[in-house]
Amino acid sequence: MTTLPTSTAKQLGLLIDLDICVGCHACAVSCKEWNDGGQFGPLTDTDARGADPLGVWFNRVHSYTLDLDRELGMADSGARDTDRDRGRRPLPLSNHEGSVPSVLPLGGPIDAEGMSLHFPRSCLHCANAACVTVCPTGASYKRAEDGIVLVDYDKCIGCKLCSWACPYGAREYDQQQGVMKKCTLCVDRIYNETLAEEDRQPACVLACPTGARLFGDFADPDSEVSRKTRERDGRDLMPELGYAPTNKYLPPRPRQRCADAATASAVPEALPPVLRWLDRLLSR
Amino acid sequence: MHPALSVIAFTTLSGAGYGLLIWLGWLIPFHRLPLPAGYAPISIVLALVLISTGLLASLAHLGRPERAWRALSQWRSSWLSREGVLAIACYVPAVLMLLASFNWIDAAHLRWLGPLAIVLALLTVFVTSMIYASLRTIPAWYQPLVPALYIGFALASGCLLAVFMLSIFVPVERLRMPMFTAVISNTLAWLIQLFYWHRLDQLQVPRAASAVALDATVRVRSFEKPHSEDSFVTREMVFRFARERAPRLRWLALISGTLLSFICIVLATFVSARFTAAAMLLACIWQLLGIFVSRWLFFAEARHVVSSYYEVDARH
Numbered sequence: 001m002t003t004l005p006t007s008t009a010k011q012l013g014l015l016i017d018l019d020i021c022v023g024c025h026a027c028a029v030s031c032k033e034w035n036d037g038g039q040f041g042p043l044t045d046t047d048a049r050g051a052d053p054l055g056v057w058f059n060r061v062h063s064y065t066l067d068l069d070r071e072l073g074m075a076d077s078g079a080r081d082t083d084r085d086r087g088r089r090p091l092p093l094s095n096h097e098g099s100v101p102s103v104l105p106l107g108g109p110i111d112a113e114g115m116s117l118h119f120p121r122s123c124l125h126c127a128n129a130a131c132v133t134v135c136p137t138g139a140s141y142k143r144a145e146d147g148i149v150l151v152d153y154d155k156c157i158g159c160k161l162c163s164w165a166c167p168y169g170a171r172e173y174d175q176q177q178g179v180m181k182k183c184t185l186c187v188d189r190i191y192n193e194t195l196a197e198e199d200r201q202p203a204c205v206l207a208c209p210t211g212a213r214l215f216g217d218f219a220d221p222d223s224e225v226s227r228k229t230r231e232r233d234g235r236d237l238m239p240e241l242g243y244a245p246t247n248k249y250l251p252p253r254p255r256q257r258c259a260d261a262a263t264a265s266a267v268p269e270a271l272p273p274v275l276r277w278l279d280r281l282l283s284r
Numbered sequence: 285m286h287p288a289l290s291v292i293a294f295t296t297l298s299g300a301g302y303g304l305l306i307w308l309g310w311l312i313p314f315h316r317l318p319l320p321a322g323y324a325p326i327s328i329v330l331a332l333v334l335i336s337t338g339l340l341a342s343l344a345h346l347g348r349p350e351r352a353w354r355a356l357s358q359w360r361s362s363w364l365s366r367e368g369v370l371a372i373a374c375y376v377p378a379v380l381m382l383l384a385s386f387n388w389i390d391a392a393h394l395r396w397l398g399p400l401a402i403v404l405a406l407l408t409v410f411v412t413s414m415i416y417a418s419l420r421t422i423p424a425w426y427q428p429l430v431p432a433l434y435i436g437f438a439l440a441s442g443c444l445l446a447v448f449m450l451s452i453f454v455p456v457e458r459l460r461m462p463m464f465t466a467v468i469s470n471t472l473a474w475l476i477q478l479f480y481w482h483r484l485d486q487l488q489v490p491r492a493a494s495a496v497a498l499d500a501t502v503r504v505r506s507f508e509k510p511h512s513e514d515s516f517v518t519r520e521m522v523f524r525f526a527r528e529r530a531p532r533l534r535w536l537a538l539i540s541g542t543l544l545s546f547i548c549i550v551l552a553t554f555v556s557a558r559f560t561a562a563a564m565l566l567a568c569i570w571q572l573l574g575i576f577v578s579r580w581l582f583f584a585e586a587r588h589v590v591s592s593y594y595e596v597d598a599r600h
Contacts, residue, residue, distance in 0.1 A: 056516070163516070167421045172515065
């Protein structure tokens with residue numbers, strides 16, 4: 001049935017830390033490897049090693065350069081606060097001169113030109129998943145017990161409407177099998193009792209070398225994912241569309257300028273004159 | 285959005301078929317002058333052929349067409365499922381009308397079969413348009429103007445087809461009023477289209493910063509794509525359409541759908557009686573061509589929000 005459950009007992013999902021993701025694509029590769037086998041495989045490719053390869057992947061890692069949009073930063077700073085759904089206070093930025101505004105919004109700590117952001121994109125297992133409700137066959141469904149959004153590959157007719165309904169490009173069509181495929185949150189791993197307990201996690205989480213991906217239950221306020229989401233202003237992607245995604249993203253932390261940090265530690269103003277002289281002497 | 289030929293053919297042809305059925309549902313039972321013998325059955329067959337061709341074209345774009353029957357099950361939540369159910373339901377009054385027009389069943393039944401066909405055909409076109417108008421991911425489509433556009437074009441193309449069929453049977457003197465109706469309905473449809481294009485040009489779409497959970501003051505530019513070649517998502521939803529070509533195609537659609545079609549209607553009143561129907565057929569073809577181009581643009585110009593992840597050099 002393609003109506004959504006009103007609420008789910010658990011809200012299993014991923015917390016992705018954009019501060020420490022280095023864009024290595026290990027999540028994407030290990031996801032492809034597991035899901036090519038597993039209970040939901042294969043994930044087919046066409047012309048895999050040819051000139052025009054096309055294949056199904058559940059993780060796609062984008063790499064972006066971030067700059068402060070000066071025009072927008074100046075013009076919109078007043079107006080934007082009114083349509084904010086969550087109260088985000090501007091963060092004062094010290095030691096900064098020039099034409100850049102004196103305050104920068106949290107989550108946009110872009111105090112250097114060309115900061116890089118690596119952005120892994122996968123299914124967010126939305127609470128308000130339109131990909132499920134548009135499905136004409138009942139092949140797409142959201143599990144009431146843990147909120148995982150799945151496709152029954154035996155019922156899918158391959159109309160592709162669910163991929164149109166997803167804002168995040170999470171669903172990819174399998175050309176060879178004629179059905180739509182998507183991230184299963186490794187449902188065949190996380191409950192799999194043949195695996196060691198520490199391995200009952202999504203493949204992408206286990207593969208991440210920097211620990212930028214956390215798997216957990218967002219319905220439990222004491223879980224690590226919920227706690228970190230609260231502490232570090234975990235965010236929804238495109239919240240204005242109202243899909244209420246389960247997966248959250250932690251924005252990059254405000255960057256400190258190395259030069260400022262070095263100067264600050266080099267002149268400890270609070271010390272008495274003798275010790276300051278000694279400090280200068282020893283730092284030579 | 286990638287403008288798939290099968291879906292464009294489906295919406296244009298079945299739209300014209302349902303439009304024709306709507307006009308026939310009124311003309312056949314309620315027209316004040318008796319209709320020429322043979323008009324009703326041939327016209328109903330034409331409507332059914334157009335509808336069926338469109339529906340078959342839509343089946344062609346499925347990955348597993350043999351499972352299409354499953355699409356009838358989720359009518360409570362899915363507009364696409366509702367479309368399937370109504371499309372099939374619409375065959376019932378249409379086929380019964382055909383039987384009544386052959387006098388195989390009592391023609392008196394047409395008094396309720398006609399209105400039933402009108403209601404079901406209108407609903408089908410509306411529900412088809414809602415498949416698109418319900419998608420928040422495509423801001424261009426997520427507006428009430430889309431059902432108006434689909435219904436407008438269905439009525440306009442159906443009306444002109446009804447008049448063309450009439451021109452085969454009756455002299456041009458009796459076509460003045462029907463022709464006038466066709467011109468008015470077509471003009472109204474294209475006015476809705478112009479209004480839609482006007483709205484499209486002013487549309488606000490989610491910015492790339494929002495797509496990657498950053499504040500709107502951050503400018504996001506891609507320096508490395510997630511995949512070296514195309515993916516399903518970029519092929520299907522990130523359709524690269526040269527926006528500077530859009531105005532020319534809009535003019536092409538508008539001129540073909542209105543001016544060229546109207547010239548043929550005017551010609552039909554002047555040429556010798558032998559060529560009246562041919563001129564009216566040309567009017568239909570020009571109009572359908574215009575609608576076809578406008579429907580192509582409906583897809584090609586509609587920007588899916590997932591493009592925010594890929595087209596992040598421009599200021600969206």
